[in-house]
Amino acid sequence: MLSRQGEEKIFKGLMIVSLTFVMIILLGIIALVVTKGAPALNISMILETPKGGYYLGKEGGIANAIVGSIYLAFGASIIAILISLPVALSLQKEYTNKHMANFTRLILDVLWGTPSIVYGAFGFIVMVYFGLRASLLGGIVVLSLLMLPIMVRSMEEIIRMVPHELKEVSYALGTTKLETTIAVILKQSLPGIITAILLAFGRGIGDAASILFTAGYTDYIPKSLFDPVASLPLAVFFQISTPIPEVQQRAYASALILLFIVILVSVFSRIIGKRFSRNIVR
Amino acid sequence: MSHISLQNLSVTFGAQKILNDITVDIPDSRITAIIGPSGCGKTTLLKSINRLLELNDDVTVNGDVLIDGTNIYDPKTDILLLRKKVGFMSQRPYPLPMSIYDNIAFGPRVHRLTDDQIISQIEGLKSSDVLHVDSIDKGKTMDMLVKCYLTLAGLWDEVKDRLHEPASRLSIGQQQRLALARALAVEPEVILADEPTSALDPISAQLIERQFRLLKKRYTIVVVTHILRQARRVADYVIFLYLGELVEHGEAEVFFSSPIDKRTRAYISGEIS
Numbered sequence: 344m345l346s347r348q349g350e351e352k353i354f355k356g357l358m359i360v361s362l363t364f365v366m367i368i369l370l371g372i373i374a375l376v377v378t379k380g381a382p383a384l385n386i387s388m389i390l391e392t393p394k395g396g397y398y399l400g401k402e403g404g405i406a407n408a409i410v411g412s413i414y415l416a417f418g419a420s421i422i423a424i425l426i427s428l429p430v431a432l433s434l435q436k437e438y439t440n441k442h443m444a445n446f447t448r449l450i451l452d453v454l455w456g457t458p459s460i461v462y463g464a465f466g467f468i469v470m471v472y473f474g475l476r477a478s479l480l481g482g483i484v485v486l487s488l489l490m491l492p493i494m495v496r497s498m499e500e501i502i503r504m505v506p507h508e509l510k511e512v513s514y515a516l517g518t519t520k521l522e523t524t525i526a527v528i529l530k531q532s533l534p535g536i537i538t539a540i541l542l543a544f545g546r547g548i549g550d551a552a553s554i555l556f557t558a559g560y561t562d563y564i565p566k567s568l569f570d571p572v573a574s575l576p577l578a579v580f581f582q583i584s585t586p587i588p589e590v591q592q593r594a595y596a597s598a599l600i601l602l603f604i605v606i607l608v609s610v611f612s613r614i615i616g617k618r619f620s621r622n623i624v625r
Numbered sequence: 626m627s628h629i630s631l632q633n634l635s636v637t638f639g640a641q642k643i644l645n646d647i648t649v650d651i652p653d654s655r656i657t658a659i660i661g662p663s664g665c666g667k668t669t670l671l672k673s674i675n676r677l678l679e680l681n682d683d684v685t686v687n688g689d690v691l692i693d694g695t696n697i698y699d700p701k702t703d704i705l706l707l708r709k710k711v712g713f714m715s716q717r718p719y720p721l722p723m724s725i726y727d728n729i730a731f732g733p734r735v736h737r738l739t740d741d742q743i744i745s746q747i748e749g750l751k752s753s754d755v756l757h758v759d760s761i762d763k764g765k766t767m768d769m770l771v772k773c774y775l776t777l778a779g780l781w782d783e784v785k786d787r788l789h790e791p792a793s794r795l796s797i798g799q800q801q802r803l804a805l806a807r808a809l810a811v812e813p814e815v816i817l818a819d820e821p822t823s824a825l826d827p828i829s830a831q832l833i834e835r836q837f838r839l840l841k842k843r844y845t846i847v848v849v850t851h852i853l854r855q856a857r858r859v860a861d862y863v864i865f866l867y868l869g870e871l872v873e874h875g876e877a878e879v880f881f882s883s884p885i886d887k888r889t890r891a892y893i894s895g896e897i898s
Contacts, residue, residue: 436682508719511677512804515713516732516811517705526731530722622722622791 376602380595388596393562398582400589405597408578410564412601414479415574416548419486423494423543426487428536431498432528437510437520448496455492460552462489467556480568482558489553490543497542501535502528509624531623537616545605551576575601628653629674629815629845634688636669636678643669645869646688651862656837656846658860658877660853662898666869667849668716671817674847675711676704692815709736712808712844714818718800720792721807725784728792728803729771732811740766746812747773753843770810778806779836798829805836815845822855834859853893857881865889 345353391404434444466485475481505528513523529536551574559571560581575597582594629651636644644666651657659667672678673690676697689696697707709732721728733743743766751758756777761769771788775781780802784795792803801821808816818837822830837846837859850856856863856877863880865873865888873880873889884890891897 437680441682506719507680508715508717509721511680512713512715512719512807513721514680515675515677515708515711515715516735516807517707517709518735519705522735526723526735527721622724622793624720624722624793 373602376595376598379592380597380599383589383592383596384599388593389600392564397562398585398587398590400587405573405575405578405593405600407562407564408573408575408597409600409604411479411558411561411572412548412575413604414565414572415482415486415554415558416544418479418483419490419547420540420544422483422487423490423547424540427491427494427498427539427543430491430495431502431539432524434495434499435502435524435528448499451492451496455496458552459489459550460555463553463556466553470557475569477557477559477571478569479558479565479572482554482572482574483568485553485557486547486550489550490547493543493546494539497539498532498536501532501539504535505531506624530619534616534620534623537612541609541612544608548605549576549601551580575604628691628693629847630689630691631670631673632689632691634670634673634686634690636666636673636687637685638681639683643869644673644866647866647871649864649871649874651845651847651864653845654841654843655861656841656848656859657862657864658856659847659849659864659866660851660856660892661866661872662892663851665866667851667866668819670864670866671819671847671849674815674817675708675713677708677713709811710813711815711817712811712813714801714804714808714816714821716820717824718797718804720795720800720803723792724789725775725792725795725803726771726788728807729774729810730767732807733767733770736811743767743770746770750777774806774810775803777809777836777840778802779832780806796829798825798832801825801829801833802836805833809840809844813844815847816840818846818848820849820851822850822852830855851898853895865892867892 387402388404389409390406391402392407393405394401394403397403430447433439434447436444439447462485466481466488470476470481509527509531510523513527518526554574555577558574560573560577561571562573563570565572578597579594579601582590582597585591631647631649631651634644634647635642647670659670661667669678673686674692674697678684678686686698690698692707692710695702721731723731738746740763744761744763747758747761747766747769750756750773756773758769758773772781772785775784780799783799792800795803801824805816805821822833825833834855837848840846841861848859860877863874863877864871865880865886867888873884873886880889881893884893888897
């Protein structure tokens, strides 16, 4: 028989092992991307679009993919927020009965687990039906669909954590559901909502399969919503699959830029979130 | 002043009956204490007076609650106006996620009070001798209103220099007085308080009780408490519930000095608690 202190030690050990495991993998990926990508990283990589022969290791950069990914991810995030927030709020028991809400959650969970290539294929079929070709608009829409379940479910979990008593004191002042939702519930759950948006943003900006058919790929920066658009995940994919070592190195540099964008966005939104959350009740 | 009258009120949560056939009148402009052991339906009774019960699932309310002669459970009743008229303080104070100032201004803003309405509200406070108000500055009516209610709740001096700080930074005792000020700011006629001092230290609790005694001139106050000594200190009228039944009610002096029912005697003497 193991002593209770022994159990405690074993579990502590297990936690340390798993935490270390996660850290090693994460740091390993970052180390690989940095060591392989950093030498290829230079200013023209960030500021220039691919010139002739870029994919053979000659001059140019991936500004097309950087700008493309930013357009796609921000565009899709905005659409996804506009849809997710009302959905997440409406799943509260004040608005939707328990069974309907649980059914919606189930659907969202299934959507969350659906491979992104399926979103791509679905988007592609719809676009063909409407006679649209691969474009920034198509990519944004499909990417926003991919983000939706992540955003709704994570926002909703946070919104459900708002204490019942807090809602009660607000309703007791004679507020409507809408007033309580906007002035109290949204404010109280703001930091969590920002985390939900970041989760979905990270998934969206890193996804390649869903935008492969729907956004296409191009060496140019799109001038309208109907132009095809390049993206960083696909830039990584195309460059890494060439046999030329210089180009492969540029794939890692592209991945490094992608990582950097995600970190930047995360840090900024947390700073903004902190400013707005000084009032929340703990 | 409001007159509250409960008639054959029964409340069930799912299959469980919480309140059984309660009929009682709550006197105006006095402090009524609802007392009884834990889980005997005190809070349910309180929350039936502003229809907060409806926020829970599977609640059925039978019987009538009359305020000024109108049944508040009538489908035609405007629930927003009802809740404006009946203020509420919860057991643990929950400041709204905004500044101290905005916590007070929230209600008046939600009810879209005009400057003139705010001024007449302040005039009303001025004439009712619960509060001393200086001259009214027409340009800053909301500031005045916030000051009035914070003063009325006995909090003004402690927060006047940090009105725009988050309310969550106040101590729990201050938060409860803020909750009182917030409830008063929508100009209720009745104040319901659900064990308002149970989370507070004795000094803060004493402050709340003092404010209640001051405010009863102007408001009908109903306090749920399971502290018998508190009921003795503040109550003018007592309602004693036991396992969902109304056992006994009456003037506080009579209730405590010569209780009739043997359960009441047992509770007051401390045999059951």
